[in-house]
Amino acid sequence: MNFSPWVILFSPFAAVIITVLLTQNFRKLSSYISVTAVAISFIFSLAVFFGPNGSEGFNWIDLGVFRVEIGYLINDLTKLMLLVVSGVGLLIHIYSIGYMGEDRGRARYFSGLSLFMFSMLGIVLANNFIMMFIFWELVGVSSYILIGHWFDRDAPPAAGNKAFLANRIGDFGFMLGILLVWSASGTVTFEELALRWHTLGLSPGFMTATALLIFCGAVGKSAQFPLHVWLPDAMEGPTPVSALIHAATMVAAGVFMLARSFFLLQTSAMALTLVLWIGLITSLIAALMATQQDDIKRVLAYSTLSQLGLMVAAVGLSNPEAGIFHLFTHASFKALLFLAAGSVIHCLHHEQNIWHMGGLQKKMPVTFWTFLAGTLALIACPPFAGFWSKDEILASASNNIPAFLAIVSVTFLTAFYMSRLFVVAFLGESRSDHAAHAHESPLVMTAPLVILSIAACITGFPFIASWFIKLPEHEGSPIAPMLISFIAFLAGTTLGFYLYRDKPKDPVEVPLFENRFYVDEFYKSLIKWTQDLLANISGFADRWVIDGGIVRGLSGLTWGFGFALRFLQIGNLQAYAFLFGAGVVLLLYYILFGTK
């Protein structure tokens, strides 16, 4: 029996138990326990990475027709994800020691982080849909806890709620999808399904519906349009959380899940097309929104959305390997960007507006250079990591002209908004006191930055990437698409530098992008409208049907009868006697003659 996967999974869980039950009052100790746990996970992930593939599980629920295992499935995809999750997780844990050093809720923060590691590793290891779904929900819970870490402020708990609710919408679809899969095939195990799904002879409509419902889960978790609204708000959480959960790992879970269950999508061309366009639309609108944001973390959040859109689009182009490759490179450079941004925010006393920064090159050299490496990787500058993985996606889109153009425009926009961010936040003059008196972060924070920036520089090279992931071979030379994307990159960067060099405030104002296409406002009014409608309907029913019809109707009926009948009570004894006599006569008449 191979026990490494179980160690990987349960060491963060043990850390949760210990930190929550025993060491809640010892802040330093709690953080060291968490870091140790994730380090153990990382070491065993390395062991698994160099070990054999396999799968193992034991029965958890067995009802005859319905059987759920708790088990792991180790294949190339799992190995890569384990390394990414535990590796990036480890670096971010270490970084958090510095970033959250003065926070009073540090023990709570680290137990949340460990809970997240446990759930995320659970998703990666799961060998069936049900187990994945359970950990999927756990990830949502830990994300909720961590976004709302600073619960004494107004915005973070609200953002946590928003994230949780948006995720629930997607998860509901995911759950229905799992039920459909089970009802059609009688199994929820990935390996069995991958073998049997296309042999079941299901109708195309059913297969499309199943694929799209499963995709719903990814739309929620990976924040695709139209459920993307929660991710930018999730930036209210501590920055390492944004780096770990809302950039590198959790939001990638959707893409991972799509790759894991690609056999479902594969059977329906329509589902694939929809997945492709949802991904591209998300990617485009997020990139457009990013061009007008002033908060350093929000720019990065929208760029995360945009990159996630590209990964989903790669799945839609029937090339999930390219999506996973981009996930892999993106995890390192986006975590790097967030951590570097966190370093800036930390040193500027929680200043997040890029127009209050500037001139940080000399004061924070490590942060500056590592952020530059992350930016270059993100904007697909050769030969940094992002260039290779984006190129892979672009190559798979070379037969689909609209998709190709969309990806090229995303490349252009990415280069533009990232150079804007870089120029405004780091170059030029200091535009505030905090920025003028900034100094470099401690080693515990800069060391992860340096390690991640090395990863951002080198992981893209095909000879290094091929250790981690098997990429499909292409025929012919993909020089033309590469050239076009390179031109888009150059144009975007040049435009960004030209427009924003040494500007004291934003020279371009596009309210539509700044207000995020008014999607939040639309949802707000939609919710208000439906709520008002429901309230009006139920108010009407309460007032007129229940109160008016039933309660007041019955009482009114009784009262009306009484009112009509009391006119008979005239108070004249002889009239009563007459009526009585008349009644008797009528009865007699009826008895004697009526029945004949």
Next chain:
Amino acid sequence: MVTLNDYLMASGLLFAIGFAGVLLRRNVIIIFMALELMLNAANLSLIGFSRFNVQNGLPDYNAQVLVFFVITVAAAEVTVGLAIIVALYRARQTTHVEDINTLKF
């Protein structure tokens, strides 16, 4: 020869007169007397039935016993009724039913 029909006709006539008295007269005491008349009409018809329902050469005494009961109960009822009328007169200084109409809408 007097037949059962004659008895019943006389009884019905008495009953009708009594009922008319109840409906038409205004004085409570007269109404009370008319009520007694109706009771006696009923008694008369009972006696009639008794007289003509002969079994083994004997009339049906059950009806006659019932008549005695009615007379007894009527005597008791008159006592109570007159007491009520006296109390009513003391309270309202009238015995006319038109003036006693408090129980109405």
